[in-house]
Amino acid sequence: xxxxxxxxxxxxxxxxxxxxxxxxxxxxxxxxxxxxxxxxxxxxxxxxxxxxxxxxxxxxxxxxxxxxxxxxxxxxxxxxxxxxxxxxxxxxxxxxxxxxxxxxxxxxxxxxxxxxxxxxxxxxxxxxxxxxxxxxxxxxxxxxxxxxxxxxxxxxxxxxxxxxxxxxxxxxxxxxxxx
Amino acid sequence: xxxxxxxxxxxxxxxxxxxxxxxxxxxxxxxxxxxxxxxxxxxxxxxxxxxxxxxxxxxxxxxxxxxxxxxxxxxxxxxxxxxxxxxxxxxxxxxxxxxxxxxxxxxxxxxxxxxxxxxxxxxxxxxxxxxxxxxxxxxxxxxxxxxxxxxxxxxxxxxxxxxxxxxxxxxxxxxxxxxxxxxxxxxxxxxxxxxxxxxxxxxxxxxxxxxxxxxxxxxxxxxxxxxxxxxxxxxxxxxxxxxxxxxxxxxxxxxxxxxxxxxxxxxxxxxxxxxxxxxxxxxxxxxxxxxxxxxxxxxxxxxxxxxxxxxxxxxxxxxxxxxxxxxxxxxxxxxxxxxxxxxxxxxxxxxxxxxxxxxxxxxxxxxxxxxxxxxxxxxxxxxxxxxxxxxxxxxxxxxxxxxxxxxxxxxxxxxxxxxxxxxxxxxxxxxxxxxxxxxxxxxxxxxxxxxxxxxxxxxxxxxxxxxxxxxxxxxxxxxxxxxxxxxxxxxxxxxxxxxxxxxxxxxxxxxxxxxxxxxxxxxxxxxxxxxxxxxxxxxxxxxxxxxxxxxxxxxxxxxxxxxxxxxxxxxxxxxxxxxxxxxxxxxxxxxxxxxxxxxxxxxxxxxxxxxxxxxxx
Numbered sequence: 001x002x003x004x005x006x007x008x009x010x011x012x013x014x015x016x017x018x019x020x021x022x023x024x025x026x027x028x029x030x031x032x033x034x035x036x037x038x039x040x041x042x043x044x045x046x047x048x049x050x051x052x053x054x055x056x057x058x059x060x061x062x063x064x065x066x067x068x069x070x071x072x073x074x075x076x077x078x079x080x081x082x083x084x085x086x087x088x089x090x091x092x093x094x095x096x097x098x099x100x101x102x103x104x105x106x107x108x109x110x111x112x113x114x115x116x117x118x119x120x121x122x123x124x125x126x127x128x129x130x131x132x133x134x135x136x137x138x139x140x141x142x143x144x145x146x147x148x149x150x151x152x153x154x155x156x157x158x159x160x161x162x163x164x165x166x167x168x169x170x171x172x173x174x175x176x177x178x179x
Numbered sequence: 180x181x182x183x184x185x186x187x188x189x190x191x192x193x194x195x196x197x198x199x200x201x202x203x204x205x206x207x208x209x210x211x212x213x214x215x216x217x218x219x220x221x222x223x224x225x226x227x228x229x230x231x232x233x234x235x236x237x238x239x240x241x242x243x244x245x246x247x248x249x250x251x252x253x254x255x256x257x258x259x260x261x262x263x264x265x266x267x268x269x270x271x272x273x274x275x276x277x278x279x280x281x282x283x284x285x286x287x288x289x290x291x292x293x294x295x296x297x298x299x300x301x302x303x304x305x306x307x308x309x310x311x312x313x314x315x316x317x318x319x320x321x322x323x324x325x326x327x328x329x330x331x332x333x334x335x336x337x338x339x340x341x342x343x344x345x346x347x348x349x350x351x352x353x354x355x356x357x358x359x360x361x362x363x364x365x366x367x368x369x370x371x372x373x374x375x376x377x378x379x380x381x382x383x384x385x386x387x388x389x390x391x392x393x394x395x396x397x398x399x400x401x402x403x404x405x406x407x408x409x410x411x412x413x414x415x416x417x418x419x420x421x422x423x424x425x426x427x428x429x430x431x432x433x434x435x436x437x438x439x440x441x442x443x444x445x446x447x448x449x450x451x452x453x454x455x456x457x458x459x460x461x462x463x464x465x466x467x468x469x470x471x472x473x474x475x476x477x478x479x480x481x482x483x484x485x486x487x488x489x490x491x492x493x494x495x496x497x498x499x500x501x502x503x504x505x506x507x508x509x510x511x512x513x514x515x516x517x518x519x520x521x522x523x524x525x526x527x528x529x530x531x532x533x534x535x536x537x538x539x540x541x542x543x544x545x546x547x548x549x550x551x552x553x554x555x556x557x558x559x560x561x562x563x564x565x566x567x568x569x570x571x572x573x574x575x576x577x578x579x580x581x582x583x584x585x586x587x588x589x590x591x592x593x594x595x596x597x598x599x600x601x602x603x604x605x606x607x608x609x610x611x612x613x614x615x616x617x618x619x620x621x622x623x624x625x626x627x628x629x630x631x632x633x634x635x636x637x638x639x640x641x642x643x644x645x646x647x648x649x650x651x652x653x654x655x656x657x658x659x660x661x662x663x664x665x666x667x668x669x670x671x672x673x674x675x676x677x678x679x680x681x682x683x684x685x686x687x688x689x690x691x692x693x694x695x696x697x698x699x700x701x702x703x704x705x706x707x708x709x710x711x712x713x714x715x716x717x718x719x720x721x722x723x724x725x726x727x728x729x730x731x732x733x734x735x736x737x738x739x740x741x742x743x744x745x746x747x748x749x750x751x752x753x754x755x756x757x758x759x760x761x762x763x764x765x766x767x768x769x770x771x772x773x774x775x776x777x778x779x780x781x782x783x784x785x786x787x788x789x790x791x792x793x794x795x796x
Contacts, residue, residue, distance in 0.1 A: 033191060
C-alpha cells in the first residue's frame with residue numbers, strides 16, 4: 001500500500017467502496033444471523049471491513065468479492081466468539097459454514113430479493129408498516145410498541161412474526177412470478 | 180415447513196429457546212435447503228430497518244409526490260454526516276445526500292433529451308448511479324477512516340446506509356417512489372388531463388392498496404388513479420364515501436359529488452345530507468344515489484352492473500340522444516345490467532357476494548379459535564390446553580400423548596399464534612379457581628369437580644370444528660361418545676367445543692384494533708351439552724351436569740348451571756361494553772358426576788355495532 005500513488009489509492013478506495021457497498025447487505029445478513037446484538041454485529045462488520053481495506057491487494061479482480069467478504073466475516077465471527085466466550089452460542093461452526101455457502105449463493109440474486117422486499121413492504125397495511133418501522137428502524141422494544149398500540153406484548157410478537165412471514169411469502173411469490 | 184420458518188424467524192429475532200436454537204443448528208448444518216431458507220430470511224430481516232428508515236425519511240407532498248426534503252446544501256450535509264453522533268442521524272443524512280445527488284443527476288439527464296425516455300431512473304446503472312457512487316466512495320471511506328473521533332456506529336451506519344442506497348439506485352427500477360419528473364413525462368403523453376388545484380375528495384383509508392401512483396391525502400379534480408391491488412376508501416368533499424376494490428380505475432371530476440368509474444368495482448355510501456345525489460358515472464351509465472348504499476361494477480367490454488344494498492338509486496343510460504336514453508330506479512336488493520354500447524337496462528339478480536368488501540355485522544368466534552381474525556371462515560382446528568398450540572383436526576385425531584397427572588391444577592397457556600386469543604386454561608378441580616387471563620387475572624367460584632381434563636383425549640383441546648361436527652378421536656376405542664344431538668336444527672353451524680374443566684379467553688382490544696376500532700356490542704352463541712348419558716353408568720354416576728360460564732374481565736356475565744343433554748339448546752346473549760378487555764368462555768362440571776361434560780357453542784359470534792365494511796380473507 002505504501003508505494004501506491006495517491007491517485008491510485010483513491011481509485012482503489014472508490015472501487016473498494018463500491019464492492020463493499022454491494023456486498024454489505026449479504027455480509028451484514030450473514031453476521032446478523034450468527035451474532036446476536038446490534039453492537040456486536042457492528043463490531044464484527046467493522047473488523048471485517050478493516051481487514052478488507054488492509055488486504056485489498058489480495059483481492060483478485062474478477063472473482064466474486066462477496067464470497068471473499070463473507071469468508072472474511074466468518075473468520076471475524078470466529079475470532080469474536082473466541083474472545084467472548086460468555087456469549088450464548090447460536091449456530092455452531094458447521095451450520096455457519098453451511099450458511100455462508102448459502103449466503104454467497106443468495107448474493108447473486110440479493111438485489112431482486114431486496115427489491116421485492118421493498119415492494120412487499122409497500123403492500124403492507126399502514127399499521128403493520130408502522131409496527132415494522134417501530135421495531136426495526138426505531139428499535140423500540142416490543143413492550144413500547146404494545147403500550148403505544150394498547151395491545152399485549154404477546155400480540156406484538158405474534159404480529160411481527162406474521163408480518164415477517166407474510167413478507168417472506170410475498171417476496172418468494174413475486175420472485176417466482178418475475179422468473 | 181411452516182414450523183421451520185417460525186423457528187427461523189424466532190431465532191433471528193432472538194426469541195428462540197436454547198433447545199430451539201440447537202434444533203435449528205442441526206437443521207442448518209445438515210440441510211442446504213434449510214441453510215438457504217435461513218440465508219434468505221436473514222437477508223430480509225437485516226434490511227427491514229434500513230427500508231423502513233428510508234421510507235420514513237421521505238416527505239410526501241399533498242399529491243403523493245416526494246417533495247424535496249428539508250435539506251441544507253450538500254456541503255453542509257457532508258459536514259453534518261461527519262459529525263453525526265447518532266446512528267440514525269448519520270443514516271438519514273446520508274440518504275438525503277444521495278437523494279439530492281440522484282435528483283441532480285436526473286435534472287442533468289433530463290436536459291439531454293432522449294426521445295422515448297421517461298425517467299432517468301430507468302437508465303443503465305453506469306450512466307449515472309455508478310458515477311455517483313464513485314464520487315461518494317472516497318467520501319464514505321473518509322468517514323470510515325476517521326472512525327476514531329466518530330463514534331463506532333456512525334461509520335458502520337454510514338456504510339449500511341450506502342448499501343441500502345446502492346440498492347435503491349441499482350435495484351428499484353420502475354417501482355420507485357413517484358418521481359415528479361417522470362410524472363411530468365407521463366402527463367405530457369396525455370395532454371387532456373390537467374390536474375387542477377381543486378381539492379374534491381380525500382383518501383380516507385386503504386388496505387393493502389397498490390396504486391399506479393400513490394394518491395396523497397387530498398385528491399384533485401382531474402386526477403386519475405388505478406388501484407391494482409387491495410382496497411381504498413375515498414370520501415368526497417360532499418361526504419359521499421366510495422369504497423374501491425382492485426382492480427379499479429377512477430377519475431375525479433371538478434364536481435365534488437361525481438366520480439368517474441372507468442373500470443372495476445366501487446361501493447358508494449351516501450350517509451350525509453350534502454352527499455345526496457352523489458353520482459357515479461361509468462362508460463355505460465350514470466348512477467345517482469338518493470341516500471343509500473349501492474355497488475357498481477364496470478368491466479371493459481361487458482358493460483356496467485349496478486346493485487343496491489339499501490335505499491334507492493336512479494340509473495340512466497349514456498346515449499347522447501335524450502330520446503333513446505333509458506332510466507330506472509332501483510331499491511334494496513335490486514340490480515340491473517347495462518350491456519356495452521346498447522343503452523339497454525336489463526334486470527338481473529342481486530348478488531350479495533359480488534364484492535370483496537362486504538358489511539361485517541359480526542365476528543366469527545369459530546374462525547378466531549381456528550387462528551383467524553373473525554372474518555376468515557376458518558374451522559377444523561383445535562388449541563391444545565397443555566401447550567397453547569394450534570393443531571389441525573387431523574393432527575389431534577392422531578395425536579398420542581401421555582395422560583396428565585389426574586390433578587393438573589390451575590394451568591394457563593398464553594396463545595402465541597393468535598393475537599386475538601389471550602389464553603386457554605384449566606380450572607383447578609379442588610380450589611374452584613382458574614387463572615383466566617395471561618396477565619394473571621383469576622376467577623373464583625367454579626364448583627368442585629370430580630376430575631380434571633384428561634389430556635390424553637380430545638377433551639384436552641378447545642376445538643373449532645366445521646359445521647355440525649365434534650372431533651372425537653378414537654383414543655379410547657371402548658369409550659366412543661355418543662354425540663347424538665350434534666347437527667340438530669337449532670344447533671346448526673360451526674362449533675367451538677369446550678370440555679368441562681377448561682376455558683378460553685379472547686382479547687377484545689386486539690379484535691377492536693384489528694377491525695378499525697369496531698364497536699363490539701354483544702357475545703352470542705347457542706350452547707348445548709351434547710354428551711348423551713351412557714347406559715353403562717352406575718346410578719352413582721348418573722346425576723352429572725356441566726355449567727356454562729361467560730366471564731368478562733373477571734366478572735361473571737352469564738351462568739347456566741346443571742345442564743345436560745335434556746336441557747336443550749341454551750341461547751347466550753351477553754352485552755359487551757366499550758371498555759371490556761377480556762371475554763372468557765368456560766365450562767365446569769356441575770359439582771356432581773364427571774359425565775355430561777361436552778359443551779358445544781354453535782355459531783358463537785361477537786356482534787359489531789355499527790356494522791363495518793370488512794374484507795374477506
